[in-house]
Amino acid sequence: MDDKNISQAVVARLPRYYRYLGDLRDSGIERISSQDLSKLMKVTASQIRQDFNNFGGFGQQGYGYNVEYLYNEIARILGLNEKHNLIIVGAGNLGQALANYMNFERRGFIVKGIFDNDPDLYGKELRGIHVQPVENIEQFIKENDIDIAVLTIPKNGAVKTAELLVRCNIKAIWNFAHVDLNLPDHIAVENVHLSDSLMKLSYSIVNGNR
């Protein structure tokens, strides 16, 4: 089974499968057909089968999928069976909210360090972690096996900070700054542009939805 070269669209759908399968598992359901999963998730059964065929299929035709097995396989494909250490750069409201969000830790995303360039925040404790000056980032990444940096700083400083993180060999950036980061291809970037999604809502309100 080769997990490489799967299209971004398929990968983008995996977390949603993972979420539904987790809910099914938590409800004690052991098997589900692609038809029933299709109804639940409001995607076609053929889409589901196509998606899963990218990873070898996962199930027997006519017999349905084993929920626990499928859940664990998708977790493995998503890399959720490994721990990922992360740092948060920007200890403002959003950075603090993310630092305090326990659910990420449950999935193996461990906040190791929090950084800011506001001296008033230095030493402030968030879930047992003291905010440090941004100048410490390089050393900290080297010493703490950090995979992911969460950027929760204003757009002005974001590009420069992202370049610093690239020099520190960060593997992935979760970017909440309201700017596009143009980084080398080997760095994974996920943008969460909150204003963009609010603007789409505004469009729907003014123009009528759908």
Add this chain to the structure above:
Amino acid sequence: MDDKNISQAVVARLPRYYRYLGDLRDSGIERISSQDLSKLMKVTASQIRQDFNNFGGFGQQGYGYNVEYLYNEIARILGLNEKHNLIIVGAGNLGQALANYMNFERRGFIVKGIFDNDPDLYGKELRGIHVQPVENIEQFIKENDIDIAVLTIPKNGAVKTAELLVRCNIKAIWNFAHVDLNLPDHIAVENVHLSDSLMKLSYSIVNGNR
């Protein structure tokens, strides 16, 4: 010019155009060709022209786009020339972070009320607004011309709360709860599933990016 029946894909790209045009305007740039905008945004010039043709074109061939005019037109199409009142349901870390995020207000999204079902939070003040019990939502929406509800509550209560909001004739829901809301078509929904985007990063780290 008819703004209706524009594809979701085009609408989804408008906030990004709006962001780049705002930056250009702030830098004092008055005109830009689709070629230069294309280089800046890393999309093809033909894509830009096609997107803008949905709204009548905006510019003269060979002469470039008037930045200020285009910025204002896209703002108008996105409904950003109108104010939208919103409430936040869920005054935990994320709800508080969003309440404190000034930028939304600058774009015309005004936080009018904040609600929670935790009595310990009742009366807590966030940017001059006191947290109220969820029971008050229905009355509050009636009296305060609320367009948008921001859902920052755990997934368990989210579906029931969304149904309440639909009964209150809310126009749009900005959903941060980690669950899909299956609502009537006339209600606009934007999901921000933070864990999903973190899982995509994890996939890229484990499988190599791109």
